[in-house]
Amino acid sequence: MVTIYDIAKKTGFSVTTVSKVLNNYSDVSEKTKKAIKAAVEEMDYLPNSHARTLTTKKSWTIGVVFIESLGIGVKHPFFNAVIESFRQEVEIEGYDLLFVSRNISNQKKSYLDHFRYRGVDGVVIVCSTYDDEQVKELIEDPIPTVVIDMSSDQSSVVYSDNYEGSRLAVDHLQSLGHTRIAHIAGHESTFAGEQRKKGFYQAMKALNLEVPDEYVVNGDYFSIEGGARAMKSLLELEKRPTAVYAAGDSLAMGAINAINEQGLRVPEDLSVVGYDDIELAQYIHPALTTIRQQTDLIGQESAKLLLKQIDCKESYVACTQVPVELIIRKSTGPVA
Amino acid sequence: MVTIYDIAKKTGFSVTTVSKVLNNYSDVSEKTKKAIKAAVEEMDYLPNSHARTLTTKKSWTIGVVFIESLGIGVKHPFFNAVIESFRQEVEIEGYDLLFVSRNISNQKKSYLDHFRYRGVDGVVIVCSTYDDEQVKELIEDPIPTVVIDMSSDQSSVVYSDNYEGSRLAVDHLQSLGHTRIAHIAGHESTFAGEQRKKGFYQAMKALNLEVPDEYVVNGDYFSIEGGARAMKSLLELEKRPTAVYAAGDSLAMGAINAINEQGLRVPEDLSVVGYDDIELAQYIHPALTTIRQQTDLIGQESAKLLLKQIDCKESYVACTQVPVELIIRKSTGPVA
């Protein structure tokens, strides 16, 4: 491995001077700058990030942790879109992303410990559930953090405007003539699920629509199976809803499957609207009417929030709410 | 930050001894081991990975690079599944994953340079296209690499048995009575696309089925739109195929959309089989008959291959081919 010593020896300057041209210090003459840069080229020198980090205390690395109930990690269609956008944004500034495990030399440690061990400059937390111990530990630590899709008064956060999303969904359904509107909720331990449920109640109330208790059913952890199960229970009701608003696209897809299995059709017999607008929402049959979360924007905003903290060298609290929009496709229609 | 010096001072031993208990050296008495470990606990000491890496030349870090034609990075439904499995596998051994950008202190560098800068122990390359300059540079370097979904005689690789996949698809279609079978191919610059196309020809030949030139059409880069476009051209043929085998699930979904738009139905009018078995294949309408790639296995095998190289400290060439299986769902049926 070629080091600054090698190129110092070759050019006859000191390592100090070499380091200075590498870091654009001004007290180096143009001539020696040229000479050193030439040697750097010729010897194919590359700095050593670890040595650099050791002295500067800056790793140009951002830790990422996925805590989501499904346990599918980077396969999660909403979260991976957000992270991809986040990555593109921080990449511009020169940061790399570190996906860490939880053992250090074969000892199970917390994420926080692992990030401290790795010396990351900040961490982005993708988290759907409240009250995760690991997450709590992270956001209470002075290390800069931003958490996506959750709220907290101890960390910067960014999430979608879930209330507005629910309002858009309900209003849309009502404008089609629906009054018997049910809700398949996300798990109550999830921030987004809870917000959307509350938003649903609120929107229904604003329109003076009644919500029988049986009309709000838990869809578990935003899974397709959970959606199907929830829908089945709705279909067994004597007074069935004519429309259902699901707190996630996967839930909606499960619901549609359950509806079809009963020999009913969407949207003729029942309208359904989802949430997220995942890639596939437009390709299923019928194409899903849904609330789009702007994953690009969410990723960008969280990157901004995190980088700002890293630059100030202190973790501060800010909250960005990202607007949502209603995407009307084929899974909703006028009430029969 | 608490260092080994702090805990040395506290316990009265030397840093050497502290380091030794941290690394399980045998020449330390049980008593001092206890004492030092207690101090480590009490002072909440954590090693510094950068300092450690600097002296040991081992970073416990694996670089990952996504080179895929769609430019969607970690949103790619097949690749992200493979990477997730890969991550879980290397995590057991204590490795973290580094997603890098391509600039070092604001200078555009190659991936190879960036990985050298970061001192990764190995790199996993997810790559669909042949002849990418960056990839070539990486696999020619002595750094351990494994590339997924491609072949190379300079790097370890793991990919699915694409020939067998094509054979399974064609045989299945033929067993349903189809003889006019078309193929929507992946882009010719992709390894998987080419292999599946060749496998298609081979399988057709084995069954003595003819393949008119117009029956093999390019679906571009495995996109939904590409699939739709390709299907349209097939539907315009005077002698239409009764079945189509698409080289990817997205292509198949595009094809189904195009078929539906023409007022035709799957599988009544046309059968279609896809490739990959992505998460959503089972949830679209009709549920997609497809060739399943075992993403878990692919991830595991590539992890094994890479770790072995890292352990031997030399990059060697091996090739693992992972079996595929036919998943029969609702998008294929007997010929009309």
Place this chain on the structure above:
DNA sequence: CTTACTTTCGAAAGCGCTTTCGTTACTTGT
């Protein structure tokens, strides 16, 4: 009581880099 091991520990060098603070030599103004 030697001799020869075996245990247990520590001094010190080194990994590759940054940064502070001097030093030297050279300008400039008067």
Place this chain on the structure above:
DNA sequence: ACAAGTAACGAAAGCGCTTTCGAAAGTAAG
């Protein structure tokens, strides 16, 4: 001519850790 400033460079310490090698002390054997 001299003071005062500026430009260009380098010595050395330090970041936190590992590892080699030698020293000291304890133990067993003769």
